[in-house]
Amino acid sequence: MSLETFKIRWPRNVPGRFYVDATCLDCDLCRALAPGVFVRDEEHGNSYVGRQPETPEEVSGCLEAVAGCPQEEVHDDGLQFDWQAIPPVVPWFQPPSKNA
Template sequence: MADKANKYPENVPGKYYVDNQCIDCDLCRETAPNNFRRNDEGGYSYVYKQPSTPEEEAQCKEAKEGCPVEAIGDDGDQP
């Protein structure tokens, strides 16, 4: 389960974030390409843009549920 205390600083503020458990598997970037990007130097993903449409929200939720190491967090209380 993702830990907000260990999230990467590149994550934009908001509901979703990626923490330091990320293994750079590319699943989130393939599932929600408008929202996740790769840090090439560090070899991990981060939330580049919070979802702004129902489709993006569904893609981010799918990415979170599919993450093999549960590195994607969802604060739930954020808009």
């Protein structure tokens, strides 16, 4: 993942392979495909990864979400990303306003 890509990663995503970026339309597809992995941010009206998938079925649901998200906002960074090198909260990130 490049630094530019990391800048659009929604900060509530837990570290790990899958994440949602900051322009989610809140269509519910990913939450339907992998319930419990993708959760709704009630404050901002978007999805994020609340926990990484734990079963092959959940991984499959996540991969379907990557392929099916209408905004191409669900991302798979594979298993090689060094999360220890990046802070869990990106200090410069400002969530977009839904009212703008």
